[in-house]
Amino acid sequence: MIDSPARELFDALLDDRGHDGDRPAVTFISADGGERTYTREHLRAEVLGIAERLPRTDGLVSILVRTQEEQFLHYLACLAGGLRAAVLTPPNRKLEPTYYGRTLAAVLATIAPAYVVTDLQEVVEGIDAPTLPGIVAPRANAVTPARGAGVPRTLPDEAAFVQFSSGTTGIKKGVAVSAGAMRAQLSAYGEAIGFVREDVVVGWLPLYHDMGFVTGLHLPLLNGAHTVLLDPIDWVGAPSTYLRAVSRHGGTVGWHPNFAYAFMAKRVSDQQLDGLDLSTIRLLANCSEPVTLAAQTAFADRFAPTGLRRSAFAGCYAMAETTFAVTHLSDSMTAGLDSDGPTSGELRGRTPVVSVGRSLPGVTIAVRDERGADLPDGVVGELHVRAPFLALGYVGEPEQAGALQHDWYRTGDLGYVKRGHVFVTGRKKDVLIVAGTNVYPEDIENIVSATPGLRDGRAAAFAVFDERTQTDAVTVLAEPQDAGAEPDLLGAMRAVQAELQIGVRLHLVQPGWLIKSSSGKISRSASAQKWASSQSAPVSEAGTWPR
């Protein structure tokens, strides 16, 4: 018997007592619509078979495999073998190979795994790094020797696995989570949403980020429920596949970022609505970016003919550092609207503000000012969370440790509390959230500023909410080196896309147009306000140059 936090979690997830072995545990849907279903018994046998061959280590095992099925199986196999694992993002047709290689190198350098289980050996071996961990092929037991003299990172003894938040390189952080924290999370959140064995999760979220990892794998397995998973890239190309899967499998619960609701409402044709039955859905949580009533209303209206209930929408505030959710609210479209907004503090977006819910049992959410003093109801400040399922810490990120201290997590999110409801209004730090992915504006500005013909350090990147997509779009304002310069704007946009996988709207403004703060730095907020007001003014006043 293996005694470790990872095995403890495995035994909780795939306990062979109390659940019928012939019940479906997980179904994987491929791009061509093909399905493969594992019963609990089949899944357990498959996973234990893989686990037997995995080399032993106290370090972290990274899982870098192409398909969700292999990610799912190998993660569970690691747990079964008592190994602490992290699922990494595999390459896809959306990701530029050079960018992907750099990102992978940075992640591997940070988390320093003992070895990588991968069917992408050529990708791993091709990255430009002085040291590389050893490589193990899926379902194999031999380790290809590591490159260089890298030392695997030591994880906290209590760590059962490592999960990642969503973001570009530099923002994406791996956090170590204990088995106890995951079990406490699943118990508290599962109870709050009334999750039962008869529920069916249908999801397209990746397993390499916390939302898909917890809701698509841990929550259903622990409860003996059925989970149906689509590849996120397949979903982006054909969002109706998600709805068909819900209809076919009787999906009852799902989690999506805000933009996804608007995206599906817009992208599913009348023809694709034929025969859809979404009446089985009892909960649709809106997570990972600011919630808008418009996105949920668009989805509810679009799919009302399929039997979808408006009461299904649920609030959820979640992050990797708290294992997952810290709030929940049923029927958020009626029970969670604040028409007045905050009494003090900036509100990005419009009223009514949609609540992300009330704190889960055992969770305390405090709103604090810059000095750490608690703020009264209705006043915007930074959200601090105390929960019985906080992560153990960041892996290889000592400078981040301060955010997770003394049982509290300083989220960096801005929001307010009113009548027990939590409302998230934005980010304290200048972090842009684009379709659920976090990106630092300075990363964009540095790339744009490096474009020949543009002034170094004279660019400002900020978010402008896009009503069409119901998520933020990034606008960048940049000053030319001189009035005669003809900078390659498309080249700058191409560089941002290649480096960060973010499309931007890039505008030239006159030299000296951007506003500096008293410290001499470009003020993004002031420049964004000036830009917003200039957009309704005549061109000569707007300062756009050249037109």
Next chain:
Amino acid sequence: MQDVIDVVRDVVGPGLGVDIGPDTPLLSTGIVDSLAVAELIERLNRVGARQLGVEDLGVDNADTPAQLLDLISP
């Protein structure tokens, strides 16, 4: 060509910051992002002689309006 450019402009929406012409790179610049690709395909399929799928569009063969026109032409 103008039909294709009009479709792209409509899909991308206002406020882009650059004008779209026959040779403007769309995918490699992020002007058309992964969420917009599905809409672009649907709109092109309405005006084109050939039906496209997501797998047909890549940076190498469908990055500009001119390349898109080639793809949907008979």
